[in-house]
Amino acid sequence: MESVGSIIIYLIIALSIIVFSVLTVTTRKILRAATYLLFTLFATAALYFKLDYEFLGSVQIAVYAGGIVVLFVFSILLTTKPGDNSEKLASRSRALGLVGAVAMAGVAAWALCSRCADLFTALPSMQNPTMHQIGTAMLGTGYGQYLLPFEAISVLLLACIIGGIVVARKR
Amino acid sequence: MEFTPVYYLIPSLVMFCCGVYGFLTRRNMIAMLISIELMLNAVDINFVVFNRYLFPGSMEGMMFTLFAIGIAAAETALAIAIIINLYRVAKNIDVHDITQMKF
Numbered sequence: 001m002e003s004v005g006s007i008i009i010y011l012i013i014a015l016s017i018i019v020f021s022v023l024t025v026t027t028r029k030i031l032r033a034a035t036y037l038l039f040t041l042f043a044t045a046a047l048y049f050k051l052d053y054e055f056l057g058s059v060q061i062a063v064y065a066g067g068i069v070v071l072f073v074f075s076i077l078l079t080t081k082p083g084d085n086s087e088k089l090a091s092r093s094r095a096l097g098l099v100g101a102v103a104m105a106g107v108a109a110w111a112l113c114s115r116c117a118d119l120f121t122a123l124p125s126m127q128n129p130t131m132h133q134i135g136t137a138m139l140g141t142g143y144g145q146y147l148l149p150f151e152a153i154s155v156l157l158l159a160c161i162i163g164g165i166v167v168a169r170k171r
Numbered sequence: 172m173e174f175t176p177v178y179y180l181i182p183s184l185v186m187f188c189c190g191v192y193g194f195l196t197r198r199n200m201i202a203m204l205i206s207i208e209l210m211l212n213a214v215d216i217n218f219v220v221f222n223r224y225l226f227p228g229s230m231e232g233m234m235f236t237l238f239a240i241g242i243a244a245a246e247t248a249l250a251i252a253i254i255i256n257l258y259r260v261a262k263n264i265d266v267h268d269i270t271q272m273k274f
Contacts, residue, residue, distance in 0.1 A: 002172060010174065017182040021209055025193030030202055037205050040186065044212055047179065051223045056233055063240050068208065068247050075251045076201055079258045097195035105188040112180055122173045126227035137230055146234050153241050160245040168252035170259075 009050060016043040030080060034072045041065045052128050179220045187213035200254050200264040204247065211243045 002010075017040060024036040041064045048057035141147050186209055193206030215236045222232025258264050261271070 002174060006174075007172065010178065014178070014182045018185045021186040021189040024209060025189045025197070025206060030199055033202055033205055037208060040209065041212065044216060047182075047216060048219060051179075051219060053219060053223070053233055056219065056236060059237060059240060063244055064208075064212070068244055071247060071251055072201065072205065075255060078255060079201065079264050080199075093196050097192045100195055101188040101192035104191055105184060108184050108187075109181070112177060112184070116177070121175060121224060124224065124227045126223065129230055129233065134230070134233075137234065144229060144231065146238075149234075149238055153238055157241065157245055160249055164248050164252040167249070168255050 006050075009046075013043050013046050013050065016040075017047070030076050031073070034069060034076060037072070038065055038069045041069065052126060054128065055131065055134055176220050176224045180217065183213045183216040183220070186210075186216070198265050198267055200257075200266060201251075203266070204250055204254075208243065208247065211239065215239055 020036045020039040020043065024033050024040060027033050027036065041060065045057045045060040045065070048054075048060055137145050138150050139145075139147055190206045190208075190210035190213065193209065194203055197203050197206060218232040218236045218239070222230070226232070254264055257269065261269055263269065
């Protein structure tokens with residue numbers, strides 16, 4: 001049995017995820033879309049906090065809300081004139097997109113509700129992963145430890161920095 | 172009432188389908204990129220929820236989400252570099268107007 005506060009927090013998180021993600025793809029001002037994306041990402045971080053992953057929630061806020069959205073806002077300001085609205089959608093492409101998205105949602109929701117009976121379990125208790133555990137798991141080479149992906153992603157980020165400079169510089 | 176995984180998977184499903192809708196209908200490249208971010212984020216939620224409910228003792232889903240966030244950041248930075256370069260050449264980032272790279 002969940003407490004009332006927990007239910008209220010869950011409702012706020014779920015409603016803001018749904019409402020803001022719908023607004024992100026339906027608003028016609030691109031800068032507003034980026035702002036609604038920011039709210040969606042904050043709601044996701046709150047979801048991580050609610051599921052007891054504090055480190056993951058902070059990473060979500062720092063990298064997504066702090067880094068990626070700022071990149072989006074900068075590039076929007078660089079590539080659009082202020083006061084520009086995106087054109088009204090042709091009804092054909094909108095219908096196509098709606099059919100695709102709703103069909104996918106229907107199939108996935110049906111599969112979720114009919115095939116996943118063993119998923120209807122209560123929240124198991126868990127020790128929150130401490131920073132020490134996370135650091136050990138990230139820099140170890142044993143079972144369930146992730147040194148190789150860690151190094152690979154550091155090389156990927158270096159390549160991405162160099163590639164970004166090379167692609168975007170003035171010739 | 173008890174929270175089962177489905178309570179968390181439904182908002183994530185809605186978020187993913189919003190991403191699909193935006194990707195199919197938007198014509199501005201940055202708006203398409205925002206839709207991709209929505210889809211990636213929905214998948215991250217799924218990883219975390221399954222980790223928390225099915226394997227609460229281990230951290231596999233959490234680590235996957237951490238690496239997915241890093242890769243999403245790299246992908247966004249590079250895509251925005253390409254878009255800015257394209258804007259400099261074509262003065263426009265509408266996917267229907269940029270036909271020089273077709274075929």
